[in-house]
Amino acid sequence: MNWKTFGAMLARDAHVARRNALQLLFQTFLQPLLFVFIFGRVMVGSGYMPATYKSLLLPGIIAISMVFTGIWAVAMPLIAEFQWTREIEDRLLSPIDISYIAIEKVIAGMLQALVAGLAVIPLAWLVLRPGVDIHLHMPLQFIAIILLVAAFSACGGLALGCSINQQHIGLMFGMVITPMIFFGCTYYPWSALTTFPILQKLVLINPLVYASEGLRAALVPQFPHLSVIAVLCALTVFDILLLVVGLRRFESKAVS
Amino acid sequence: MSVGVRTQDLRKVYNSAPPLGAAGGFVARADAKGSKPAKTDIVALNGLSLDVWPGEIFGLLGPNGAGKSTTVGVLTTRVRPTSGQAWVGEHDVWKEQAAVKYLIGVVPQRPNLDFSLTAREILIFHAAYFGIGAKQRNTLADALLEKFKLTDRANQMVRGFSGGMMQRLSIARAMMHDPQVLFLDEPSAGLDPQTRILLWEIIRDYNHAGKTVLLTTHNMEEADALCQRLAIIDHGRVIALGTPRELKHSIPGGFLLRLRFGTSTRALLERLQSLSGVREVRPSDTTGADVYADRGGSLIAEIATLAAATSSELLDVHISEPSLENLFLHHTGRSLRD
Numbered sequence A: 001m002n003w004k005t006f007g008a009m010l011a012r013d014a015h016v017a018r019r020n021a022l023q024l025l026f027q028t029f030l031q032p033l034l035f036v037f038i039f040g041r042v043m044v045g046s047g048y049m050p051a052t053y054k055s056l057l058l059p060g061i062i063a064i065s066m067v068f069t070g071i072w073a074v075a076m077p078l079i080a081e082f083q084w085t086r087e088i089e090d091r092l093l094s095p096i097d098i099s100y101i102a103i104e105k106v107i108a109g110m111l112q113a114l115v116a117g118l119a120v121i122p123l124a125w126l127v128l129r130p131g132v133d134i135h136l137h138m139p140l141q142f143i144a145i146i147l148l149v150a151a152f153s154a155c156g157g158l159a160l161g162c163s164i165n166q167q168h169i170g171l172m173f174g175m176v177i178t179p180m181i182f183f184g185c186t187y188y189p190w191s192a193l194t195t196f197p198i199l200q201k202l203v204l205i206n207p208l209v210y211a212s213e214g215l216r217a218a219l220v221p222q223f224p225h226l227s228v229i230a231v232l233c234a235l236t237v238f239d240i241l242l243l244v245v246g247l248r249r250f251e252s253k254a255v256s
Numbered sequence B: 001m002s003v004g005v006r007t008q009d010l011r012k013v014y015n016s017a018p019p020l021g022a023a024g025g026f027v028a029r030a031d032a033k034g035s036k037p038a039k040t041d042i043v044a045l046n047g048l049s050l051d052v053w054p055g056e057i058f059g060l061l062g063p064n065g066a067g068k069s070t071t072v073g074v075l076t077t078r079v080r081p082t083s084g085q086a087w088v089g090e091h092d093v094w095k096e097q098a099a100v101k102y103l104i105g106v107v108p109q110r111p112n113l114d115f116s117l118t119a120r121e122i123l124i125f126h127a128a129y130f131g132i133g134a135k136q137r138n139t140l141a142d143a144l145l146e147k148f149k150l151t152d153r154a155n156q157m158v159r160g161f162s163g164g165m166m167q168r169l170s171i172a173r174a175m176m177h178d179p180q181v182l183f184l185d186e187p188s189a190g191l192d193p194q195t196r197i198l199l200w201e202i203i204r205d206y207n208h209a210g211k212t213v214l215l216t217t218h219n220m221e222e223a224d225a226l227c228q229r230l231a232i233i234d235h236g237r238v239i240a241l242g243t244p245r246e247l248k249h250s251i252p253g254g255f256l257l258r259l260r261f262g263t264s265t266r267a268l269l270e271r272l273q274s275l276s277g278v279r280e281v282r283p284s285d286t287t288g289a290d291v292y293a294d295r296g297g298s299l300i301a302e303i304a305t306l307a308a309a310t311s312s313e314l315l316d317v318h319i320s321e322p323s324l325e326n327l328f329l330h331h332t333g334r335s336l337r338d
Helices: A003-019 A021-045 A053-083 A098-128 A139-161 A166-182 A190-195 A197-205 A207-219 A228-254 B068-075 B097-103 B119-129 B134-147 B163-175 B193-208 B220-226 B244-249 B266-273 B297-309 B324-332
Strands: B005-014 B026-030 B039-052 B057-061 B083-088 B104-107 B181-185 B212-217 B229-234 B237-242 B255-261 B278-285 B288-293 B314-320
Touching: A003 A021, A003 A098, A003 B119, A021 A053, A021 A098, A053 A098, A053 A139, A053 A166, A053 A207, A053 A228, A098 A139, A098 A228, A139 A207, A139 A228, A166 A207, A190 A197, A207 A228, B005 B068, B039 B068, B039 B083, B039 B229, B039 B237, B057 B068, B057 B193, B057 B220, B068 B083, B068 B181, B068 B212, B097 B104, B104 B163, B119 B134, B119 B163, B134 B163, B163 B181, B163 B193, B181 B193, B193 B212, B193 B220, B212 B220, B220 B324, B229 B244, B229 B324, B237 B244, B237 B324, B244 B324, B255 B297, B255 B324, B266 B278, B266 B288, B266 B297, B288 B297, B297 B314
Parallel strands: B057 B212, B057 B229, B104 B181, B181 B212
Antiparallel strands: B005 B039, B005 B083, B026 B039, B229 B237, B255 B288, B255 B314, B278 B288
16 A cells, blocks of 8 residues: 555645635535525524424534535546546556545545535534534544445445446436435434335435434434434445445446 | 566457547457347457567557557556556566556556646646655656746646647656656647657657657657657557568568559559569559559559550559558558558
8 A cells, every 4th residue: 555645646635625615615515504594594483394493404404415525526526537537547547556546535525525514513503593402412423423424425426426427417416316315314304204104114225314314313312313323334334335336336447 | 777568468358439549449240150149349459469678669550449559558557458468577567556657657648637736736746646755746847847848837727728738748747757668649649740849859868868668659750750669550469560660671672653544454463563673563452553662653654554555544653662651551451541
């Protein structure tokens, strides 16, 4: 393992992220904050939603921001660089095993997802306050969950980015990301699906369910949520699965 | 200490469309009896063996799709061969990839510069990937930007660069880690004559420092001017190998006269063979013939007389002097430009 090369590639990604900071900022935070404003402020303020919804909503918003940021940060550059710009070739020719190039992308994606998840908490709190009731009783549990969610988003980005053609980017959002968000228990707890028993079972194949429910368990345990053990196990399985698929796809893309 | 490059019996069969820049090969159909509708496999390399000596400029000459880019791809860890082996120096390319990557610099056919960075950053990050320290990489980047006349654009994003500037920057980037072997895939494609000459000088300079250069081209002038040895490849195989001079002298006669008659008779072709200085006559299609001879223009009158004697008028003549183009035609029956 060549740590100098690995570090230089991380430095390159950080440099590019800094250069595109403003664009990244809007891309990451605008949509979740608008959502928080409309549902948490307007709907609650006008009485259509109960005041407790504010606290229920926040973990889901963190999950969406993280997952969306991680997938975007890893998948979009990979789709472009493998297909029309071939920019990634300078890294494929650097003296390191090529699977570490994919792992570097995952680490860079995880860091961006973590920044997005941690930054959206105070931002959303500013929009929602007063009346947000979040607590960090078990910081270790929160750290474990937030790391697994970040890894899921980045590994998912790797698998998607190496599987999708540039002409199918729109389809990726329509067919994968949007249903994942809406059936991801982000805007409602999993227990709310009790009246739709089949759907409630089906959504369990959606990793975002475990991300939202896990964050709910860590930050707002007063609401019903899936068991933390189930969340940790499911996220670990999804992370490993997506990483393995992503690495295989990456290698088949990188070497013809 | 210079480093050589070697391949043995390389075969590469693509079962889907080959990547851009390695769109080598011809289409071979595997029509085994009783099989499903024949699957189309593209054979890009068909038993290619090469031995590039340390410290030489070696050229791969061939038409588009001959397998040049695929060969470079295999030697630079980007294309996995279906069978066969490749070495850079003592290192097996497919067993010791990281060690090989330290030794090689690659200039691709299509620019693949990092569009998120400026010209200077591209060089600096490239050096960083190779573990070169901050101070040294800054000095190196400035020197190469100066050498490639890019200093005034150093801090601009490369997205707006012209093709020639991108090509120069690609070469500068390939040289940043001072590789022992430089691969250039069609280096002068799309360059203006001035830039091409600058490029040739840079390649010769690099070679004078003891470095091995392997380049692909379908431009005979370039192969002739630059390469110490050449392999002519077609359909994924080496069909001729030697110095440009040796190769040109291997064509019978050296002069090629491409003739076209009103009507063509076997008798006429046989009589052409008997003219003094004619080495070989090949019918090219129903009314044409390719004549390889020791002399050129002075044969025309005799050919015209012979044609008239067999009541077959001479309609068109094209004479070319000894060249690699003729050599390619002699070996394959096709022009390099086909």
